Amino acid sequence: MMIKQIIGNRKQGIRFSIYLFTYLLIFLSSCTEEIDIRLKSSDKRLVVDGGIGMEPGVHTVILSTTVDYFATNAEIPYVSDAYVTITEFNEAMQATGRLFRLLENPTKKGHYETEPDVFGKQGHTYRLNISNVNVGKETHYTADAFFPYIAEQIDSVRAVWWTNLLWAGILGGLQDTARGRNGWNIELFADDPEGENYYIFITYKNGIPLNDTLTRFLLLDNTLIDQNMIGLRGIPIEFISDSSWAAAKEGDTLGLEIRAISKDYYRYINEFRTVYGGSNPMFGGAPANVRGNVSGGAIGYFWAHGNRKAFDVADRSKRPTVFGGGFWPPPNPPKQIIPR
Amino acid sequence: MIKRFFIFCFFAATGLFSTVFAQRNFTLSGTIKDQSNGEILIGASVLVRDGKGGITGTVTNVYGFYSISLPSGNYSLTFSFIGYESHEKTISLTQNITLSLELTPASTVLSEVVITEERGNQRITRNEMSAVRMNIQTIRQIPTLMGEVDVIKAIQLLPGVMATSEGGSGFSVRGGAPDQNLILLDEATVYNAAHALGFFSVFNNDAIKDVTIYKGDIPVQFGGRLSSVLDVRMNDGNTKRLEATGGIGILSSRLTVEGPIFKDKTSFLVAGRRTYFDLFLPLSNNAMARNVRLFFYDLNGKIVHRFSDKSRLYFSVYNGLDVFGTRLGEYMQFDYGNTTLTARWNYLFSPKLFSNLTAVFSKYDYTMGAEIGNMRFKWLAGLSDYGGKMDFTYFLDPKNTVRFGASSVYHVYRPGFSDFYIGGATGWFSDSVSVGQRMELPDNHALENAIYLGNDQTIDDRFSLKYGIRLSSFSNIGRDTVYYYDEDFNVIDIVGYPKGRFFHTHWGFEPRIGATYVINEATSIKGNYSRTVQYVQLAQTSTGGNPLDMWFPANPNIKPQKADMYALGLFRNFQDNKWETSLEFYYKDIFNCIDFKDHSDVIMNRQLYGEIRQGRGKAYGMEVMIKRPSGTLNGWVSYTLSRSERTISAINEGRTYLAPFDRTHNLSIVANYQFSERHSFSANWVFYTGNAVTFPSGAAFLGGNWIPVYTYRNDSRMPNYHRLDVSYTLKSRPNPNRRWSYDWNFGLFNAYGRKNPWVINFKQERGTDRKFAEMTYLFGVIPSVTFNFKF
Structure with a gap:
């Protein structure tokens, strides 16, 4: 699944490692306990x-x-x-x-x-x-x-069956659907217009959105990417593992919704997630309010954006799309050591 | 600024005149060493009586050298140093005299006879304040976490110095940030003095001789940091005989070997320490723990060669590394460490002119790598310094000691390089199309230069002055790409500078003035003003401290931070100097103080400078110290009342907020009771106000979730912190016919098991809307046993 996402958000990889180290450390040496803390009372907003x-x-x-x-x-x-x-x-x-x-x-x-x-x-x-x-x-x-422009960004999607996926789903989207190694991958065929674009992706199963909340949208942008990845034909966007709560079966209709959002709303969602998830003690900065777009010190956001949807019926006979000149089935690639 | 310059010129002229009219003087100089191992003694005192009631004196410098110019005549001299028998000598000064001698360690520290009046009084008369020198013996008595003797933990018990996090090696001096401390190991900068995410410091106590912290009144030869200088000196190595010192503790083992290569000419020292926590992890019944790799080591080495009485050469090297990783199906590794190299050459041009030439290299870097399935990722970052210093001390006459010199350091900052690779993982990529991404932030280069001149001048028996000036510059050198921002921190221009181009220079003018007035033999009052400038800082948004240090230099976007510190102190000794007390007040004004905007992103950010906001900072406080330096019961009580705040227009709606290191009260009690020659008991108790933190005040229901709402930055406090540590030391029976000795040390860290929160997280109960606060604490009662030996 989220290969696209990892590349788009390489920093999340770094952060993920940091979190893992912190948890390791805490696991090795610490204990937690609920405590009574008196907090300041807040003015109503x-x-x-x-x-x-x-x-x-x-x-x-x-x-x-x-x-x-x-x-x-x-x-x-x-x-x-x-x-x-x-x-x-x-x-x-x-x-x-x-x-x-x-x-x-x-x-x-x-x-x-x-x-x-x-x-x-x-x-x-x-x-x-x-x-x-x-x-x-x-x-x-x-x-x-x-209200950002939204072109005909989704042509179509394909739901294809993948097996033995070695690495999946650490980072985002349907996080808890990615535990297993077999499942349906939803490939996207879309255009990504010139310029900075920010997207939300939502996965559908039989017409029901699986992750239509601020904390679980898949967020993508094309600002960090040198090549136009979203425009790639057949990029896997979401993986629905066979052993997850969202597991789908052959014949289910799977789909994606894409929303083109403003840069400011994208920032808002990221901040919302940071605040919602709580900050990491060793690496987080001073916590701060999510900055919305409403005047007068109000909290929250008023958004405007459009969306497109596409669906496909899950069918095991379909082959994953090959993109970028690769071939199927792939040879076993030798392990490559990244040079220091 | 111009006015200050004139004041300086005035004092300098006064100093010169006093020499022109002086009578014929001769110089008495030499080196003072320890008789047992030939180690030079830093800060040993030389007291000179002229037989007519006049008393003057000096102390040895960091190379054990002293020099004093006196009119011809007969003098009685007393050489003394804490823990050593003092030595008396009478001389007739009719020519320049070199008098080097060795002091014998006192047979027992119990004897209060060795505490001479002269030594104790030095603190009163010396024209220096806000500085604390600790020798390693004192530091060894303090109970510690897992029995690891720790220089930085000892420093944190002094007034005005506080730990920035539970059990951490980061420290804040007088309200400053941890990156405002210059930590020097044999004159090389140690950029990250922490091991194991901060729980231990990098200094192996067997290799360390002496530690001095300057919390203010920073001598002119030091610069580049706002708040403090921690000057750590390594042992030179025993010049008399081969000796091994070591220890076995629950966390680590140490071994130091030192001795002469050519007797009295060349000596060496090699010291190592390694933890072996990881060796026991495979025994754990937890799969995660079994696969963890976790250790650190330190290596110190030193060679000292004496060409003659006038010329000495020192080579010091330090290397340390932390290894942290796991192999649990996937692989992750995280290594970080420092390396420093120092070469120094002491040369005595004349008994009056002492010089030291230093070449330094210092490096800190880290590597973080992970391999999860076929995703591979690696991140490297760090920095290196290449520098040279020249330092001269001119013992002009009995009343003036002039210090001057220059330094130059070339900095290379490597903010990071990450490699990201996914291939083959998903069964449909082949290597030819595998997705590899390399993100590299370009190196930054800078040259930091300084020249300085200062004079320590005795006006009369009671009044002495100190004044100096340091001029510094910091130049950014290409190749570099600089993003320029408008007022709202949007990028308006990106400029690339070619290799070798000096494209921007900041200047620093750092005057420093101090005065001491001795009211009577046991009382003095001291005042000081110092300006410090800092050109590099750490991009770190958390207070916990972590090894992912990224230092970034001042450049066209960021102005150097500047601090003006004013300090006033009252010093008084009681009962023939058996008790030392001090009361100091300080006020610090910080300009271009740095902080990060809300929701800032400092990791691998090309536009890091766009995340930074600058403003004003202010810190003030009162420090009290009551100390009994020796005796059966020795130790100290230190108390600090302080405040540190920042006002930055783009942060916290422009309102003044507390710095993360603000602590109202900070109390430390350190006691050592030596109830017999073999048995001693130590305890320390610390109490401080909890850190200033940002806690939520309210909650908002948005998108089906409750999210916290905050009022102002750092408007809440962690709970108060307190902790008691105790230790008991049993020494081997003293036997002068035996070469070896040992001691056992039993300790309890956090003896009454106080659960001090390291962090407080706010959580929501699963399945309900109830919110609660959860603290994470790191330590329960931690016992330790250490066996130390020497032969």
Whole structure:
């Protein structure tokens, strides 16, 4: 699977090694114990979570407030009765006149929803306006989100059966599906337009997304890569191991969703993951808040992006795609020692 | 700055005038050594009485040399050094006299007779503050982790010096960062003084003679770091007879062999230490532990050759390495270590002019490699220094000692190179299309130069002054690629510089002034101002410390850090110098103080300079030390009350925040009780305020997860830290007819088993939304046994 990912994020390899060493060290010499710590009480801040996509439908923005750190098992304090709108601007940042009002769902507190026919457009900027809230220092919050261009980036995918995969899945995506050595690999056939591009990949099985959360998306970018890897034909993107919870069988429909996101949202997701995962004691820096795009010290993000999907039926008779001039079946390559 | 320069000129002129009008003087000089093994004695005191009530004196320098100019006449001299019988001599000074002599170690340290009034008083009268010299005997008495005698752990018990993490070798001096300490081993910089991720330091105590830490009042010959200089000197090797010293402990074994090659001319020393923790791991019933490789070693070597009384040559070498790895299906390895080489030549141009020429080489590097399946990955990084120094001490007259010299160091920084390779792994790559990625950050080169001139001047019996200036420069040399940033740290330009081009130079002007006023024989007051400049720093965002040191130089993007330190001290001895006390206050102003922005990425980042923010720093505090240097019960109590803060506009919304090494209270009690000639008991207790850390204050529900919300950087504290260590030493029966001796040392580290958190993580209970704090602590009660021998 994630060969692409490793190459794209070589640093993660370094980090992974560091983590392993730290855990080794801790394993060898230390103990853990729950302790009582009195934490400072935090000022309430607005939490914004939502966005606008390209498919016509209901788009939701969820408003809540922060709680004291040890108070997370209480009810989530959603914010009601806010006045929420989204305004569209063109590339020159002129209002296009499209304005969507988001109304609170009467059955779901704090969930503000558009009409069911609303959609965002590539290259436009969407401004979220929230007013009539009484949280924190402000009563009015805004957030701007640029809707990145998304070309016809997915042509198709292929789900192929792999056996005896020696190394798999240390880094990301469906981490816990990668324990075994046999499974389905989803190959991507796509284009990666010129310039810096940032992507989210989500894997589907029989129409159900397997990793559609901030912490489990597969994140890729093309900034570190010299060659255009995403544009490679048949690059394996996701591996669904046969011995994992997500194990698929012949005849299942497997697929990928690709989302082209802004650089800022990509950064946000990375920071979110760092904060969510907790920092490593020996290597992490001072913890810091995830920087969102909402004004007035609010937490969270308002995003705008489009997506494409492609599916394939799992079929064991299919051969993995050969790319880059290699051949099948491969000879056993001699072990190569990396020169010092 | 100009004003300061004029003040300096004024003092310099005063110094010169005093010589012009002086009467005819002669020089008394020589070297003081240990009679038993020929080791030179550093800091031995020479006291001169003129018979008319006038007393003057000096101390030996780091090469055991002293020189004092006196008007012709008759003098009675007393040579003394702690732990040695003092030696009296009367001379008639009618010409220059060379008087080298050897002091006999005191037969027993129990005898308080050897503690002479003169020696004890030296601390009061000496025109030096904020410096502590510790000899290795004192350090050996302190109980330690796993019985490993550790120079740095001993230093951490002094006022104003604190460990930056539990059990770690990193230390913070007067609120500074660990990379602001210049650690020198025989004049070569040791870039990473830690073994085993910091739990042990690289100094093998059998090879070390003397350790001095300058927390402030940094002498003009040192520079390049803001906070402190830790000057560690190796033994020269026994010039009288072949001798072996060693020890067997639960963690490591040591062996040192030293002796004369040509009697009284050439001596050598070879010392080794290796841990053998890893040898027991295969016995573990845990598969992971069985496959771990984990050890470190140190090798020290030295050769000293004496051409004549005037000329001596020293070669020192140090090499140490940590090996850390595992073979558990996959393979991983992580090695890191230092190498230093020093060649020094002492030459006495005249009894008044002592010179030392030094060539140094120093290297620190690490390799990290992994092979998991057919993914292979390797990362190399490090740095090397090639340098030369010239240092002169001119004993101008009884009232003036002038020190001047120059140094030049060529630095090569290798921020990293990683190789990444995947091939064959997945069954469909062939080698011809295997994916190999090589990421290399280019080397940086720099030349750091300095010249300095200083004078130590005695104005009268009570008042003495010290003033000096150090001029330094730091030039970046191509080949290099420099990213230039705008105010928001977006790259606006990338400029490549050709090989050998000096493309940027920073300058440093470092005045240092000090004064001592002796109120009476037992009391003095001292004041000091010093400016220090630091051109290289460590890219490290954590406080825990790790071996992945990446030093990066000042360049067009980063200004050198500068510190102005003001210190004032009151020194008083009690009961005929049996008790020494000091009270020091310091205030430090730091300019261009460095920190990393939120969510910074310092590993293998081409645009590392874009992650750095600079601002102001401030540190101030009070240090108290009460010491009983010898006697049946000896030891000290040190207490520090301090604060260290930073204000950097791009960090923490521009608000002032506490430096990670800020600790309000820091108390150490070190005691050694010698209840008979053979039995002694030592204990130390430390207490300090927990580190300033960033803990979450709130939580936000986002994307189906609770994530922590923070208020300000370092606005919380770890719990207070305290720990007691004890040890008991049993020595062999003293027998003058026997060459060998031994001792047993039994120790308990963390004797009452305090669980001091090393780190606190915040976690969420599985399956619920309940959050809780979990601490990781490293040590329970750790017993140790060490057997030391000498023959």
